[in-house]
Amino acid sequence: MEKPRNLTEAIKQAKDYLAAMSGREKLLIGVGLIVLLGLALVQIYGSISAGFSSQSVEITRLERDLNDLSTLLDRYTKVKSRRDAIENQYKSVEINEGVYSHLENLIKKFALVDSGFTISENPQLKFGGNYLQLPFVVKFTTTNLKALVDFLKQIVEGPKPLVISRLNLTRSRGRDSLDVELEVSSIKRAS
Template structure:
């Protein structure tokens, strides 16, 4: 006996059994089969709905993360461009007599502040990236000439040998006749 014959025989037996049932028994059987079908459909639909909800939640999370990655990538590209620009700007800058000597000349010539009327304090140098070193200095002085102060502050970052101004503090004296200036500047030295 092959498979199709077995299926045909089983089908005949089921039809014969159903034929012997009364109308009431057929209705009960149809109701039970329909109820089982509805329950099975409910279980399957619930699982599908849960799967779709989970996927929708994961998609929202991925979309948010994608936006963050895009923002961070844009920020990274901007920072890399700034770094390259700063490296290019400071790579060829050398201070023959040292940074302190350059600052003294700049203060005396551009700011017209006499020797002894300013104080330059070096701080500990630190690495800046792989190829550069940051040498910070604090400059303190008093001035009454605002135009010379502006020229000096402009010459520090935009002069022949640019330095970074990292902090600037200007206070008026009690009589408002002088300005007390504290400037933190840093040189960037290529150490290769």
């Protein structure tokens, strides 16, 4: 059999070769071609299926990340707006008489304690990068629970709010009074 020079010659040679074959040979070649075609289709399907499966896993992961991101963005927005509100609240606070004098006035006016209290100043600390925290420890004894509540409310919600970072209430032995110890801080923008 000589080598074909173009496609039409190759097709003519293939037809002649098939015509010379017996029925059994044609059947075997047909079954062989069908098996090869089937194996090729299975291989192609496996590759496509694996690709779709990995894409499905990736899409599921991305959807989960998107839901997490949405939740985190909502949380970030709430925290940021809360931070901005707190900054605005403290930005306008100017305690001209000093924090020590302000605390002393609050104790006398709202806690109804005229004497026997102590206010000690602790070293200032950095607070959130742009701010300074000026902590004070206040100690006094009271018998008037309502006055104590008014005092604490005035510290946090009054016109010159301070931050309460620690509060210890201890019932005095043998008396109907409370020993109060609290750490109060003034927050101011760092210069």
